[in-house]
Amino acid sequence: MSDVVIYTDLDGTLLDHHTYSTEAASATLSKLRGLGIPVIPCTSKTVAETRPIAAQLRLDGPMIVENGAAVWIPNNWNLSRTESSISEGEMWCHGFGVPRSVIRRQLAILSVEWGNRYQSLCDLSDKQVMSITGLDVDSARLAKERHFCETLVWLGTPADRVAFAQQVRELDMRCVQGARFVHVLSSGGKAEAVSWLHRKISTERPGFEDALSISAGDAENDIDMLQVTDLALLVRSPVYDPPQIARAGGLIVSDQFGPAGWSEGIETLLNQVMEDRVSGRFLPKRHDYNAA
Incomplete structure (x- = not known):
């Protein structure tokens, strides 16, 4: 089979x-x-x-x-x-799509309005990632080795996220909600x-x-x-x-x-x-x- x-x-x-x-x-x-x-x-x-x-x-x-x-x-x-x-x-x-570095530069355009409502997972310390995910320290480090998408810890409301996603789409990217995080990527x-x-x-x-x-x-x-x-x-x-x-x-x-x-x-x-x-x-x- x-x-x-x-x-x-x-x-x-x-x-x-x-x-x-x-x-x-x-x-x-x-x-x-x-x-x-x-x-x-x-x-x-x-x-x-x-x-x-x-x-x-x-x-x-x-x-x-x-x-x-x-x-x-x-x-x-x-x-x-x-x-x-x-x-x-x-x-x-x-x-x-494009590398994560390009996505980060695009998101910088939105940071004035939205920067206080999310944190990049890759900018957090290992201990912070461990606290959010329950992962051990080695797994927390591996979770930050991202190359093709930007993963965000969302701090705003669900309604905020919908509005943020719309502005992300206007930059020719997409914003999706996973089990724990919001992910921004330029592919389908x-x-x-x-x-x-x-x-x-x-x-x-x-x-x-x-x-x-x-x-x-x-x-x-x-x-x-x-x-x-x-x-x-x-x-x-x-x-x-x-x-x-x-x-x-x-x-x-x-x-x-x-x-x-x-x-x-x-x-x-x-x-x-x-x-x-x-x-x-x-x-x-x-x-x-x-x-x-």
Whole structure:
């Protein structure tokens, strides 16, 4: 069943929102490895944060990081490199949009009006990041190694954030709310990255021709991704209500929270795919502008 690819958010989805544990999903992850189904992180985390998590979970494929602003691909996946790609060790990176330094210069235009209502995560001390996130000191340092998006600790009201996001859009950037932080980036976000990567996998990787795409997420910054894949799982959060997802079908919402809900939902979707194939039914492919 290798012609299925799963794209998953981490914090609050595959990782517990409070403890960052993945224990509740371990049996399902083991099952997916046995079936040859890749699980690809699609996260707001940095590549420096994501690598040790992927290694711990034995995920040896690509990684989509910084809210879709960059995709890291192992050399041994033999996917064709883009002209603008950069190499680091056994992986190469394709970035979307402009570097974080350019985003910071653009945000400086708004700092007079908005500067007292947010703080850049990268400007905080390790102890401050630890206090906000519950991460250990090493993980807190890795969280600040951002290259393609600017992550903000929002201090204003929700209404302030909506107005701020509108002004960010007027600067040809976008502002998305994650599980903990607000993220400013110049690319199309997770949906663009998932669509780009899935097209490469389904056209260049043997055994994945016309592969089915499944996405899983829990927060506002996952909405676009959940709308472009063939099937989608919205994982319930213990700290906020599920966001509204605009799609006609192919979406399920977990009953449980975090990794337990991830396991519950992924198992349900896999059973649905298997039953449809046994019965001769074929799931319709998505045909949105950014469809994977």
